[in-house]
Amino acid sequence: MTVFDTISETYDDTRQADERIVARLLKHLHLPSGSEIADIGAGTGSYSTALADAGFRVRAIEPSAAMRRRARRHADVQWLAGAAEHLPLADASVDGIVSTLAVCHFASTPKAIAEMARVSRGKSIVVFTFDCDVGQRAWLYEYFPFLWDPFAHLPSPARLARMLTDATGCSTDIEAFLLPPDLKDNFAAAAWRRPQSYLEEGYRANISSFHEAQPELVAQGVRRLAEDLATGAWRERHGAVLELAELDAGYRFVFTRLQATRAVLSRRLR
Numbered sequence: 001m002t003v004f005d006t007i008s009e010t011y012d013d014t015r016q017a018d019e020r021i022v023a024r025l026l027k028h029l030h031l032p033s034g035s036e037i038a039d040i041g042a043g044t045g046s047y048s049t050a051l052a053d054a055g056f057r058v059r060a061i062e063p064s065a066a067m068r069r070r071a072r073r074h075a076d077v078q079w080l081a082g083a084a085e086h087l088p089l090a091d092a093s094v095d096g097i098v099s100t101l102a103v104c105h106f107a108s109t110p111k112a113i114a115e116m117a118r119v120s121r122g123k124s125i126v127v128f129t130f131d132c133d134v135g136q137r138a139w140l141y142e143y144f145p146f147l148w149d150p151f152a153h154l155p156s157p158a159r160l161a162r163m164l165t166d167a168t169g170c171s172t173d174i175e176a177f178l179l180p181p182d183l184k185d186n187f188a189a190a191a192w193r194r195p196q197s198y199l200e201e202g203y204r205a206n207i208s209s210f211h212e213a214q215p216e217l218v219a220q221g222v223r224r225l226a227e228d229l230a231t232g233a234w235r236e237r238h239g240a241v242l243e244l245a246e247l248d249a250g251y252r253f254v255f256t257r258l259q260a261t262r263a264v265l266s267r268r269l270r
Helices: 003-008 019-029 046-053 065-069 107-118 145-151 157-168 195-199 208-212 213-231 233-243 258-269
Strands: 036-040 057-062 077-081 094-100 118-131 172-176 252-256
Touching: 019 046, 019 094, 019 118, 019 252, 036 046, 036 107, 046 057, 046 077, 046 094, 065 077, 107 118, 107 157, 118 157, 118 258, 145 208, 157 172, 157 252, 195 213, 208 213, 213 233
Parallel strands: 036 057, 036 094, 057 077, 094 118
Antiparallel strands: 118 252, 172 252
């Protein structure tokens, strides 16, 4: 049983599509309404559904049977069982690809990227990921340093961009996603301005890195955070973040730049 089989029952309680992330996905896909896209590591389908609502036909691919059973149903979302390294899609069968905070769970990122390039006829690929080095600068790391341990294999955004370029032949770009304080998708650093949220077991339950950590380490971090919040020590050391409108916690969009690449090719052919 995988971590996602375990947390599937409550996943939607705290992990919902955030409209600002959806807007970035749409921006970087740069595809017309009616296009076919694949959502790799779709979870329970909140982003698949949001993209379908925006006019796309979506093939949601998710390896966890439990997550697929909990999936939202939508006339323009087709659910498929499959892993990122072996996509159940024919060559050049979709116009574009999105993958939202799933690359950290891939068994082989290079294989997954190669598969995305294989099935995407337009080579329009958008991956939402994070940079562990930047993430470790956030206050959360002081209390829960183990959160990043399961992702030691995660390629940096720069490395991921190179993989995309090598696989697609397209130029790529990286864009920082600064976290607002009111995210609907409550992933690891989402509650950066709401430290009390990390004291709630129900909140932590749907963050995979908390779920995979040793319970005693989680309990230790929770106790320290609770004590520091009660005594004012947290505010003394980290209270400045309460004045921020957004925070760079390392979350990044890595995407192909199709227009620029095609313009260069067009000039070369003249």
